[in-house]
Amino acid sequence: MNRKRSLLQNMLLTLAIVAVLFFCLFPFVQILSTSLKHQFDWGNPSLIPVKINLNAYKELLGFVQATEEQIPATVKKLLENPLITPEQREKILAKYRSTSDVFPFPRFFLNTFLLSASAASVSLALAVLGAYAFSRLRFGGRTIIQRSILFVYMVGGVLLMVPLYQMSVKVGLARTVWGSLLSLLLIYIIQTLPVSLYMLGNYFRTIPYSIEEAATTDGCSRLQSIFVIIIPLSVPMLVTVFVYCFIIAWNEFLFASVFLKQYHMFHTLPLALQSLFVSKNAIWDRIMAASMLTLIPVIVCFMFAMRNLSGGLAEGGVKE
Amino acid sequence: MASVRFKNVDKWFGKTQVLHDINLDIKESEFVVLVGPSGCGKSTTLRLLAGLEDISAGDIYINDKIVNLLEPQHRNIAMVFQNYALYPHKNVQENIIFGLKRAKASRDLIESRLDKASKMLQLQEFLQRKPAQLSGGQRQRVAMGRAIVRDADVFLFDEPLSNLDAKLRNQMRYEIRRIHREYQTTSVYVTHDQVEAMTLGDRVVVMKDGYIEQVGTPMELYLQPKNIFVATFIGAPSMNILDATLYPEYIELEGQKLPLATNLVKTSVPSDGQKVKFGIRPDFFQDEQLISAGEALTTLPNVHIDIIEPLGYDRELNLKLGHQTLKARLDLRSTAREGDTINLCFDMRRAHIFDIETEKNLTI
Amino acid sequence: MVSMELTPEQRESRLGWQLIAPCLGVIGLLIIYPILYNIYLSFFDVKLTGDKIFIGLANYERLLKDAAFYGSVLTTIIYLIGTVVGTTLVALLVALLMNIEFPLRSLVRTLILLPYFAPVISVVFGWQFIFDPVNGIYNHVMVEVLGLAAERHNLIGQPKTALFVVIVFDIWKHFPISYLLIVSKLQSINKDQYEAAAIDGYGPFGRFIHVTLPELYFVLGTLVILRLIWNLNKFEDVYLLAPNVQTLPIFTYYTAFTGIIDQGFAASISVVQFALLAFLIYFYVKKVLKW
Ligand SMILES: Nc1ncnc2c1ncn2[C@@H]1O[C@H](COP(=O)(O)OP(=O)(O)OP(=O)(O)O)[C@@H](O)[C@H]1O
Ligand SMILES: [Mg+2]
Numbered sequence: 023m024n025r026k027r028s029l030l031q032n033m034l035l036t037l038a039i040v041a042v043l044f045f046c047l048f049p050f051v052q053i054l055s056t057s058l059k060h061q062f063d064w065g066n067p068s069l070i071p072v073k074i075n076l077n078a079y080k081e082l083l084g085f086v087q088a089t090e091e092q093i094p095a096t097v098k099k100l101l102e103n104p105l106i107t108p109e110q111r112e113k114i115l116a117k118y119r120s121t122s123d124v125f126p127f128p129r130f131f132l133n134t135f136l137l138s139a140s141a142a143s144v145s146l147a148l149a150v151l152g153a154y155a156f157s158r159l160r161f162g163g164r165t166i167i168q169r170s171i172l173f174v175y176m177v178g179g180v181l182l183m184v185p186l187y188q189m190s191v192k193v194g195l196a197r198t199v200w201g202s203l204l205s206l207l208l209i210y211i212i213q214t215l216p217v218s219l220y221m222l223g224n225y226f227r228t229i230p231y232s233i234e235e236a237a238t239t240d241g242c243s244r245l246q247s248i249f250v251i252i253i254p255l256s257v258p259m260l261v262t263v264f265v266y267c268f269i270i271a272w273n274e275f276l277f278a279s280v281f282l283k284q285y286h287m288f289h290t291l292p293l294a295l296q297s298l299f300v301s302k303n304a305i306w307d308r309i310m311a312a313s314m315l316t317l318i319p320v321i322v323c324f325m326f327a328m329r330n331l332s333g334g335l336a337e338g339g340v341k342e
Numbered sequence: 343m344a345s346v347r348f349k350n351v352d353k354w355f356g357k358t359q360v361l362h363d364i365n366l367d368i369k370e371s372e373f374v375v376l377v378g379p380s381g382c383g384k385s386t387t388l389r390l391l392a393g394l395e396d397i398s399a400g401d402i403y404i405n406d407k408i409v410n411l412l413e414p415q416h417r418n419i420a421m422v423f424q425n426y427a428l429y430p431h432k433n434v435q436e437n438i439i440f441g442l443k444r445a446k447a448s449r450d451l452i453e454s455r456l457d458k459a460s461k462m463l464q465l466q467e468f469l470q471r472k473p474a475q476l477s478g479g480q481r482q483r484v485a486m487g488r489a490i491v492r493d494a495d496v497f498l499f500d501e502p503l504s505n506l507d508a509k510l511r512n513q514m515r516y517e518i519r520r521i522h523r524e525y526q527t528t529s530v531y532v533t534h535d536q537v538e539a540m541t542l543g544d545r546v547v548v549m550k551d552g553y554i555e556q557v558g559t560p561m562e563l564y565l566q567p568k569n570i571f572v573a574t575f576i577g578a579p580s581m582n583i584l585d586a587t588l589y590p591e592y593i594e595l596e597g598q599k600l601p602l603a604t605n606l607v608k609t610s611v612p613s614d615g616q617k618v619k620f621g622i623r624p625d626f627f628q629d630e631q632l633i634s635a636g637e638a639l640t641t642l643p644n645v646h647i648d649i650i651e652p653l654g655y656d657r658e659l660n661l662k663l664g665h666q667t668l669k670a671r672l673d674l675r676s677t678a679r680e681g682d683t684i685n686l687c688f689d690m691r692r693a694h695i696f697d698i699e700t701e702k703n704l705t706i
Numbered sequence: 707m708v709s710m711e712l713t714p715e716q717r718e719s720r721l722g723w724q725l726i727a728p729c730l731g732v733i734g735l736l737i738i739y740p741i742l743y744n745i746y747l748s749f750f751d752v753k754l755t756g757d758k759i760f761i762g763l764a765n766y767e768r769l770l771k772d773a774a775f776y777g778s779v780l781t782t783i784i785y786l787i788g789t790v791v792g793t794t795l796v797a798l799l800v801a802l803l804m805n806i807e808f809p810l811r812s813l814v815r816t817l818i819l820l821p822y823f824a825p826v827i828s829v830v831f832g833w834q835f836i837f838d839p840v841n842g843i844y845n846h847v848m849v850e851v852l853g854l855a856a857e858r859h860n861l862i863g864q865p866k867t868a869l870f871v872v873i874v875f876d877i878w879k880h881f882p883i884s885y886l887l888i889v890s891k892l893q894s895i896n897k898d899q900y901e902a903a904a905i906d907g908y909g910p911f912g913r914f915i916h917v918t919l920p921e922l923y924f925v926l927g928t929l930v931i932l933r934l935i936w937n938l939n940k941f942e943d944v945y946l947l948a949p950n951v952q953t954l955p956i957f958t959y960y961t962a963f964t965g966i967i968d969q970g971f972a973a974s975i976s977v978v979q980f981a982l983l984a985f986l987i988y989f990y991v992k993k994v995l996k997w
Contacts, residue, residue, distance in 0.1 A: 049829055049833055050824070050829075052835060065841045160718055167726060176987050177741070178939035179939075181744070182740045183958065183963075188747060188756060192756055208736060211732065212733065219729060232425055235414070236421065236423060240420075240440050240488070243413070243415055275946060276955075292825075292942070310835065313828040313831050317829070321820075413717065
């Protein structure tokens, strides 16, 4: 079937490929383009900005102050009143540092990053041990466990929003900001744990048993062989699973909105972008720039994971 | 170096018993080969010794010490796997010294062992390579190197050569013998290839369906097989097994009465004739025209030649005797042709008579 | 200290339980228990503060009479059919296309995966912008370029059309993963089969029907049922793009956390959704995995 394609076939093929690429990539180009446009340019269907506008990025990254504090003259006078305590003064000032206008992107980024990275790390650590157990150790009940994990893998967190919230109210976690953050971290861990278990379990099963048996006869205990053999052999998969979990947490909106809505400075990016969007001093270039900045780390992770994955480390050690 | 002993060992996987009452004594420095058809329990026997599986009943001793409860890492054994099982993320050198490092051996010791082993196995050039960059034969040598540097009490081999091509297999077989002569380590070697078993083993254990059928030196197995299974499993082409009737003085084969050698049959024979199986190896036939006078041989006259397979020095004749088929291996001097008949001679003392029920050899 | 009474296999079994225990603990406490607790809560009138009054099946009675609930079920069904059919078809077509050799194919294959890996939050607003009534390219093309519409519409502003946008968005977002699975299966099909079919006189279409499709049957089945399961649980993709499209999860969210908060009622919706999900999973396990 290696016939040469005719000119017509080639054109059709090219057309189809261009169409697919357009479908996949157009939204990204649109985001990038709008993030670089000035307001007068937004309605212009051309993707190339008439004039490049980097203000949105500068603002988000904190190179320029977003908006000056606009305090009415009457209020300023009031503040000069010596009877007002410093605390009261702060309170009044805070009102005018309108929270919806200040958009500390780096702060939100850091919140999301820390939360996602911790959730992914804990989940990965638990999953390495658990997946090793049910994919490579023989014990009574392991089939049931394997199947239940597939089951919880498919249940998903959305179904649990009420009970999880109620539980965290009941133990008092929802009352404080740190408690809320902890609840969120736990929720992200359980949202990612079944996936990690499932992916790692499947991967561990592909590592030939004899490699580990060789290690045991060479003097490793089973526990040691996890660290000496299984983990080094699974690095690409561990990275992939980590990235996967990281992205799940990075995207999560529902629980973040439930637990963190009232703590503005602890917003995660989805929450922050959403409130920026609905606040309607929403400006397209800022939203698009924020989208771009949210996208970039994920793209970097993605490329990293892809490159690693093609390494195929487990080849060569054993024969098929 | 160590002795190994299996005493009344049974192995069950769930509800199926795969090993039945295995008893086996292996002396220090001995090279024992387990051979048998696929699924007969060879690997399982080896894995029990390695501690990779639990034994269900009985005891295993290494150096007269029961090791039933000892985990593999504490048994001081080294194992070479069929698929090599090298650590893909470590280079050849790291692979070889991995066990020594685990055992916290001194640097000097590691160096000298590595040096000796890599010389012996001609691996010096490859020490820095990863397993993926080696050929099958080289990987097999690394696996071997990993075992020999360890100074283990026992070497275990599970079909180490079955992934290699025929030529490489011969060469590795030779290297395994050299290694054993050099290191004198007690070895248990699993294979389903009877040629490997015969050439490598000091003693060979023939297994079938989880039972040990016979233990003996290669020549014992070849000349005195205990039953039909061993008789046909060992030796290629395999022994002819023919239907016959046994009388006190002679054996009747397709109407021909062949006189028995004295003392051939060790058990008492009913005089009215008993259905038996008559066994004779193709190698032991000779063409009547080519034997020198004076040899006391039995003749099987007028055997029809069906097909001849020339194999160089040998010619393998596929023959018909009545309704039964048999094989003979004659040398190239024989001028027999397809379609002819031939008179075959053999030494009755080399023949075997098997009980039709128990399949036991009545001549030993 | 390792007890000498244990055999190696018993020790292995004990290690197995020890290693899986933390996972089981976490899953039991934060997934299994909440599932049961959710059922329990559905029999109560639950306040946001945690106070609750037992009301028996009242929540369910209300649910069965609630027009908004039925509206949400209908939305969910349309959403599921649209996304599952769309995702699978697009994925299949793209996979067939990417199975043809052409220059720069590996680059194209990687780029196609981008929508799947991009965080929802970083692309939904781009999609909002595309369909924006004032600035969006969609309205520009429909009204000014093609003249298919007389005036600019706010597609995302109206639930009916917004559902359509959400479906297209979801297809765009999720077809790459299905594509990836299909294409890897396509590559594993033995070339001999095509050659044999060609010798038997089948043209390209016949070969597709008689060789490709049967080989893909299992993968496609898996993809359809898994996509149903995943999308039944989707929240962010729908809510962030068009908060007015009320599939079941979003309906539950509104009931549980906004407006007149009624968490017991929300719990009962979740229970219904859970039952549906359990049925799908059962179907998947029996028919596809064949346990
Ligand atoms: N983990 C296991 N669970 C259940 N049955 C097993 C297991 N391992 C082996 N068996 C069974 O035990 C029997 C012996 O297997 P074993 O691997 O020892 O055979 P073998 O002689 O090495 O065969 P081969 O030459 O094919 O390697 C087989 O019938 C096999 O199916
Ligand atoms: Mg075997």
